[in-house]
Amino acid sequence: MRPLLVLLLLVGCSVSHSVRPLAKGTGALQVSMGGPISKDLPTPVAFVVPITTLGYAHGLTEKTSVHGAFHPAGLAAFGIFGMDLGATTLLAEGEGARPRFMLDGDLAFFTGDNTQGDPKGGSRLFPSVEVVGAWDLGNHAVYTGINQFVQPFPGFRYHVTPLVGTMLTAKRVDVQIEYKWMAPASKNALTAAEFVGPFGLGASAVQIGLGIRLGKEKT
């Protein structure tokens, strides 16, 4: 059932929020696009399905920020409303070869119903926790981390997603390019939608994020 690739519009969420802490009192507009790579479209090459989140982050302290995002792709495609709220905190500053460690917690909420009566719609919550290690390279940064994604009900699901990325910074603009290996414990040979993943496992995802920092920053 290859047309199921359109479901990818819903998954993948955004690039990592945990690369670098926001300064206290500052904010950032954040846009994220991209997602799992699928071979399902009638093109000769793999196709990165577009996913978009539009969000905002705010620095509560010099170490901790909160963020929220709206997921317009699911709404545009299926009328499914999606949003997420989370917080990011600095665990340990980096020094030399040791990366800066940051922790992110996030709760995503989706709700919708495509029709009246059966089949029934509903709502779902998806908590996730992410740990990222980042190395600053001048104004830029490279990072790697791991995301643990849970669906607590009605059927429990748990996915670990390794990720690696880079953040390129120019003045108030941050551009992130991130690779994720989604659900690497799942064989993708026997799934209804055809993903591209290493060793026939999970789905490779590529995402691009754009952040525009707002407010007065230390120089």
Place this chain on the structure above:
Amino acid sequence: MKRLSLLASLLCFGTGCMSLDFMFLGGETVDRYELHDDVIPAELVELVAFKRADGVVLKGVWAHQPNPAPPMIYFHGNGSSIQTQWDRMGHYWSWGTHDVFIVDYAGYGASEGVTTWKGLAELDGPATVDYVVAETGYAPEEIPWVALSLGGFVSLKTNEQIAAQSILIESVFSDSDSLVDDSLKLDTPNGWFFRSDWDNVDNITRIQSPIFVIHGLADDFILPESGPRLHAAAPTDKQLWQPEGVGHSDLWEVAPEEFQRRATEWISRWAQSPPD
């Protein structure tokens, strides 16, 4: 057709009006059938047309045996037509036991109309059985059905209304919810993505005829777990076979002898005397 479905979906993107029902509704259309005679001699092939209850004209094809034989109906799968199913028809015909009849649902092949859930669930199957009964003089409960993939949905829904001698379903999806959840690796509401109820686990609870469920363990299109789910839910005499190394629709090519042996044994088990 698949490309058109995808294009339609992409055009729909942005309006929130998309559903995934289209993935069950895509038949291959042809102006006229070009059926090779590599297996079935041309003189034994008969193209026919008959009407559904709502007047839509369906096209079907008989593959007759050289000598008089009882009828068997084949409900084919999605994204295909009588023409693309002709090699498989040749396999059924080669069993030498039945005159095999295949139909194109509305909107498939050269049949008229458009494909809808209601048509597949309530109109195409009964019209086909009624036609075969009227044409052959056999009672519905004397006619075995074989079905592939979406044809399983058609056969299960039809069997709620009309008896069959027996049903053999191959590579049939258990339900649309499982298909989606398998792709997303999440447990999502079916109503997020579908407007129609594609639930064969529920449908099979209302069948009235014996059923043989076959699902290859190498099916990368429909989860092989669908077979046991359907088998467990069937209320009638039933049998399950999950051959290794068999994909979604290649059983007749991968294991033709064993398929024939098991299928003909199953059908002959329920065979009754032909009408006078």
